[in-house]
Amino acid sequence: MGEAKRREKLGLPPREIKSTKKEIKSTGKLNQILNKYPFLPYIFGISLLLILILDLINYYS
Numbered sequence: 726m727g728e729a730k731r732r733e734k735l736g737l738p739p740r741e742i743k744s745t746k747k748e749i750k751s752t753g754k755l756n757q758i759l760n761k762y763p764f765l766p767y768i769f770g771i772s773l774l775l776i777l778i779l780d781l782i783n784y785y786s
Contacts, residue, residue: 728740
């Protein structure tokens with residue numbers, strides 16, 4: 726016998742489903758930007774690498 730039938734015979738209301746998913750209400754500004762533009766860290770990383778390489782070339786020349 727299923728739980729729903731057993732509860733019905735006992736005169737109990739249907740079981741309430743508890744949600745296990747917690748909502749995050751306050752997300753940081755940085756997280757919102759990274760979610761909107763997921764390629765942004767790659768652009769920053771490549772540009773930083775290029776700047777460092779150019780600086781290294783200028784330093785030794």
